[in-house]
Amino acid sequence: MELSNERLAYLSLMREIEDFYYAEADMLDERDYDKWLALFADDVRYWMPIRKNVAFDNLARETTAEDDIAWIDDDKATLVKRVKQLMTGFHWAEEPISRVSHVVTNIRLTEAVTTIAEGATATVKSRFLIYRNRLETETDILVGRREDMLRRKGETFEVTRRKILIEQSVLRAKNLTVFF
């Protein structure tokens, strides 16, 4: 089968995007936090709204709105502080450190584009499955969806917005010390 140049460009872009996410997962699980922080734009919004049980005709309120209480609603400065806190050695919720694996899958570019020009953005959806185990037997499995706005920055991208939808209403984990 002959692949058109357009098709090849699309496949190459998708590989680039997938690599971006796989590299991100490694940075997190290997605690390479400075590299991880560099993936986020200075004006990033890193947002995890809350999910609620609502009636069929009230589904607009199933996910909390942008000005409502969320699980997390961080800017870059707060993300930097979260990393700093992890590196103090006194953040008891992560001391000793948890063992974490990020599985990222279902990566999909929502727009029909084959390239992203310098400074241009694209929306990318993905699923996450995060396994955390700490101390002896404490275990959490956090599953959900992400919707990122990626902006082309030379050979790579930066995340300008990340929306995280966790598939729980009452959170079953005692804390959210992992990154998504």
Add this chain to the structure above:
Amino acid sequence: MSTPLGSAKSLVDTDNGEISREIFVNHDLYKQELEQIFGRAWLFVGHESQIPKSGDFFSSKMGEESVILTRDRAGKIHVFLNSCRHRGMKVCRYDEGNTTNFICPYHAWSYTTDGRLVGVQDYDNLYRPPFDKGEWGLVEVAQLANFHGTIWATWDKNAPSFEDYLGEATFGLAGALRAWDGSDGETELLGSVQKWIVPNNWKFIAENFAGDNLHVVSHRSVEMVGIGPGSNGRRDDYGEAKRAAYPGGHGIVYSLVPPKKTFVQYSASPVTSDYFQERWEKRLEKLGDQAGIFPLIGTIFPNMSFHGQQPRTLLLAHPRGPQETEMWRFYFVDKGAPAEVKEFLRRYYIRYSGPAGMTEQDDMENWNYASSASDGLIARRHPYHYKAGLGRGGKDPVIPGHVTTKEAPGTEQNPRALYKRWAEFMDAPSWDALR
């Protein structure tokens, strides 16, 4: 009901500051708590700003049980057990919404928002003689109170009024719920509620917010990093702290700011800082000498806690078992605050509290492993130590209650008062013995 452990009082020696670990881990005692404490005490259910319109409802909990907070067609607020009178189905499985009727999804009995049973399948044909629907409405709480916008309820008709239940702690709770300019009840919830499950006994949470001034090292990392809205650390801290314990089991830590003209807060956001300064000036006019009294944190017995200054939150610690609690965090703000101020506060509040809260996370780790490490056979033989500041404190000229000031800042008087009341509830056969 008694246990082989003897009376609750024998487990809680507050005169000597020693409390048995059994009360944090024992299953029989936990079952008794549900009945003796959560079946009789006044419990926080929600805030009136969650149900502004007729037909609005919010699903809450009292103890382990689901309840519905509603506003009926006439605008009256009710709290009902969320369980159908026919076969027990949960009549409302939504967290919030607006409705005219709660229609049971099992066999279609339907109830109005004032709890009346109005629809029964094939009623005319099946029930001869007809049964009285008036007797089969949703089970309603025995008493309900609206305290500056917060809604409280009890299942016990013999419980005293809510204000009597609070006693002198009324001063602190009313103060915590004030708008920053000192006007009563001019606060509202800042949106939705965070709900999450922590693996520890509910009382670790209650005693922490009643006033555990010794757990500074818990928050060492967040203090090093600084997440506050202006100055370093985790909040702008001003004034002198005073701890007040109340015979009703409530504990409040007050911060006293000198009532001088300028009071700089939230300097990271000029708009927010200006707003608070302007409200502070109004507060000085309105409250005079009392303007500088801020309830910083507190617990209203048994399981409602609050932050009254920075951040501003309400917390419920719903029991789910001796080693499991469902935490609910509600955040609140001045009703009249501009959108930009609310936005700044919203982000600050949730980086402080909740499961992603950089402060709360470290508390929860400690409660988790304190609880589980107390469950063992040998561990249970050795009581906890609550002796800090024993015999200290007394009457204070400005703050009601049993007050300890800087002479014993780490006093554990507030947790001691909470457990003293806990034991009284556990041993008392009825409210008559608790007054």
